[in-house]
Amino acid sequence: MDTIDRLEAIEAIRQLKARYFRAIDTKDWAALAAVFAPGAEMDMTGEGSGVTRGAAAIAEYVRTCGIEPAETVHHGHNPEITITSDTAATGIWPMEDMLRWPEGTFALRTMHGYGHYHETYIRVDGVWLIQTLRLSRLRVDVEPA
Amino acid sequence: MDTIDRLEAIEAIRQLKARYFRAIDTKDWAALAAVFAPGAEMDMTGEGSGVTRGAAAIAEYVRTCGIEPAETVHHGHNPEITITSDTAATGIWPMEDMLRWPEGTFALRTMHGYGHYHETYIRVDGVWLIQTLRLSRLRVDVEPA
Amino acid sequence: MDTIDRLEAIEAIRQLKARYFRAIDTKDWAALAAVFAPGAEMDMTGEGSGVTRGAAAIAEYVRTCGIEPAETVHHGHNPEITITSDTAATGIWPMEDMLRWPEGTFALRTMHGYGHYHETYIRVDGVWLIQTLRLSRLRVDVEPA
Numbered sequence: 001m002d003t004i005d006r007l008e009a010i011e012a013i014r015q016l017k018a019r020y021f022r023a024i025d026t027k028d029w030a031a032l033a034a035v036f037a038p039g040a041e042m043d044m045t046g047e048g049s050g051v052t053r054g055a056a057a058i059a060e061y062v063r064t065c066g067i068e069p070a071e072t073v074h075h076g077h078n079p080e081i082t083i084t085s086d087t088a089a090t091g092i093w094p095m096e097d098m099l100r101w102p103e104g105t106f107a108l109r110t111m112h113g114y115g116h117y118h119e120t121y122i123r124v125d126g127v128w129l130i131q132t133l134r135l136s137r138l139r140v141d142v143e144p145a
Numbered sequence: 146m147d148t149i150d151r152l153e154a155i156e157a158i159r160q161l162k163a164r165y166f167r168a169i170d171t172k173d174w175a176a177l178a179a180v181f182a183p184g185a186e187m188d189m190t191g192e193g194s195g196v197t198r199g200a201a202a203i204a205e206y207v208r209t210c211g212i213e214p215a216e217t218v219h220h221g222h223n224p225e226i227t228i229t230s231d232t233a234a235t236g237i238w239p240m241e242d243m244l245r246w247p248e249g250t251f252a253l254r255t256m257h258g259y260g261h262y263h264e265t266y267i268r269v270d271g272v273w274l275i276q277t278l279r280l281s282r283l284r285v286d287v288e289p290a
Numbered sequence: 291m292d293t294i295d296r297l298e299a300i301e302a303i304r305q306l307k308a309r310y311f312r313a314i315d316t317k318d319w320a321a322l323a324a325v326f327a328p329g330a331e332m333d334m335t336g337e338g339s340g341v342t343r344g345a346a347a348i349a350e351y352v353r354t355c356g357i358e359p360a361e362t363v364h365h366g367h368n369p370e371i372t373i374t375s376d377t378a379a380t381g382i383w384p385m386e387d388m389l390r391w392p393e394g395t396f397a398l399r400t401m402h403g404y405g406h407y408h409e410t411y412i413r414v415d416g417v418w419l420i421q422t423l424r425l426s427r428l429r430v431d432v433e434p435a
Contacts, residue, residue, distance in 0.1 A: 003298050008148050010301060011155060018225045021239060022261065025283050071284045073259040075222045075239060077365045080308045094311060094365060098259070100284070114363040114388070116312065138315050139361045139390070153293050156300060163370045166384060167406065170428050216429045218404040220367045220384060243404070245429070 001086055010081045012128045013089060013121055020130065021074045024062060033059035036130050037122050043134040069105035073098045076117070087123040092116055095135075106145060113140040146231055155226045157273045158234060158266055165275065166219045169207060178204035181275050182267050188279040214250035218243045221262070231268070238262040240280075251290060258285040291376055300371045302418045303379060303411055310420065311364045314352060323349035326420050327412050333424040359395035363388045366407070377413040382406055385425075396435060403430040 001009070016035055023032035036042075036055035043051045044065075052061040077094040084090060099111045115137035122131045146154070161180055168177035181187075181200035188196045189210075197206040222239040229235060244256040260282035267276045291299070306325055313322035326332075326345035333341045334355075342351040367384040374380060389401045405427035412421045 003294050004148050004152075007152055007294075007297055007301060011152060014223055015225050018223045018237070018239070021223070022225070022237065025239075073241070073283055075241065077222065077367065078304055078308045078311070078369075079223075080305050080312070092308070092312065094308070094315075096363070096365065098284075138363055139388075149293050149297075152297055156297060159368055160370050163368045163382070163384070166368070167370070167382065170384075218386070218428055220386065222367065224368075243429075 001083055005086075006083045009083045009089060009123075009128065013081050013091060014079065016121070016128050016130065017076055017079070017091070017093060017119075021076055024067065024074050025072050027063075027068065029059045029063050032062060037124060040130055041132045043132070046134070046136055066101070066106050066108075067099070070099045070101045072100075089121040089128070091119045091121065093119065101145065103145065109143040109145050111140065111142045114138045115140075146228055150231075151228045154228045154234060154268075154273065158226050158236060159224065161266070161273050161275065162221055162224070162236070162238060162264075166221055169212065169219050170217050172208075172213065174204045174208050177207060182269060185275055186277045188277070191279070191281055211246070211251050211253075212244070215244045215246045217245075233268070234266040234273070236262070236264045236266065238264065246290065248290070254288040254290050256285065256287045259283045260285075291373055295376075296373045299373045299379060299413075299418065303371050303381060304369065306411070306418050306420065307366055307369070307381070307383060307407075307409075311366055314357065314364050315362050317353075317358065319349045319353050322352060327414060330420055331422045333422070336424070336426055356391070356396050356398075357389070360389045360391045362390075379411040379418070381409045381411065383409065391435065393435070399433040399435045401430065401432045404428045405430075 019031060020035045033055045036058050038055055040055050040058055041051055041053050042058045052058050074097045079091050079093045081089060081091040093116060095115055095117055097113050101108060115135055118134045118136065119130055120132045121128050164176060165180045178200045181203050183200055185200055185203055186196055186198050187203045197203050219242045224236050224238045226234060226236040238261060240260055240262055242258050246253060260280055263279045263281065264275055265277045266273050309321060310325045323345045326348050328345055330345050330348055331341055331343050332348045342348050364387045369381050369383045371379060371381040383406060385405055385407055387403050391398060405425055408424045408426060409420055410422045411418050
């Protein structure tokens with residue numbers, strides 16, 4: 001891939017991830033499903049959860065894992081994105097998430113975490129999509145409900 | 146617009162917004178006015194304030210809305226920037242702001258907020274500038290003075 | 291430098307700084323040394339410390355200044371990067387750092403800071419590296435141990 005195409009792909013993946021964060025924090029589940037490839041995998045084993053497969057199933061997992069009733073803020077910082085072919089790429093994103101639940105909606109009152117998303121991307125019909133996502137943590141603070 | 150020009154415009158707008166944040170947090174009001182177009186509009190109706198028009202008036206509004214006496218930190222995260230013509234663009238920026246006031250200077254002791262800037266840009270004499278800015282919030286926490 | 295080369299250099303420097311942050315927070319001291327030029331200088335006089343010279347010495351300084359026993363999170367936000375020649379560049383990075391020490395390991399329990407990195411870069415054998423780094427602060431909050 002030449003330099004222009006590579007830079008264009010990196011910018012497309014940055015904006016893909018920006019849509020991911022905005023979809024979660026505005027609770028737009030259709031927009032969230034749309035950033036994942038049909039065969040995508042989300043690995044949340046590090047969060048004490050499992051692996052979810054398929055764009056629609058991932059959006060439904062995120063909705064029902066505690067995020068829907070919460071006020072949430074997810075931020076992605078300066079990423080390391082590597083284009084490995086015309087249709088494949090990898091990325092590491094530093095992240096921070098802050099969640100707060102109204103009384104009676106969840107086992108926690110707040111969660112404040114920091115870590116890295118480790119991701120791969122594929123290009124389907126010219127559009128970059130998240131193919132795999134795994135979250136590793138540097139630190140997580142919780143307050144029980 | 147071809148791909149190189151589009152990527153160059155996106156980078157210019159990223160750095161424009163970086164100057165916006167740095168100007169506010171270092172209280173450099175001339176530098177703040179310089180990131181806005183002459184006919185710019187800042188819409189803070191979501192903050193319980195109004196719409197301010199004109200680069201100099203916007204810088205003066207920001208200075209006098211409570212920011213001048215405060216220690217402030219404003220951060221912009223990974224944006225969604227779309228170039229819509231040779232001289233026009235739109236952007237959505239996830240943001241976080243943390244303000245703390247010395248005793249006796251303001252009605253609040255602290256404010257900690259999260260949200261999105263919804264912006265448009267115009268290019269005047271080859272230079273990208275902010276044309277409109279509206280802030281929507283995900284969450285705001287305040288402590289009264 | 292033409293536009294494509296300039297945009298490629300900016301992207302390389304973004305990813306260089308991303309490796310800097312990830313190396314510190316994952317305590318990978320060899321990876322940290324690798325982001326600095328052989329003759330690099332880190333100026334921490336604003337932190338009440340001094341100037342450290344040389345990539346290996348800088349990594350050792352960061353390791354021993356209190357970071358090794360701490361849980362740390364360092365975030366870099368949207369930067370202002372200027373390419374000044376084929377082999378030289380400057381950058382300003384808004385930053386936030388959060389450190390927490392286990393009891394008995396340090397004079398502080400927590401530190402939470404905000405500020406800007408002021409940096410220069412050089413390109414050595416085609417690879418961009420940090421040549422100088424100085425940290426200025428907007429705000430620092432500490433809790434003693």
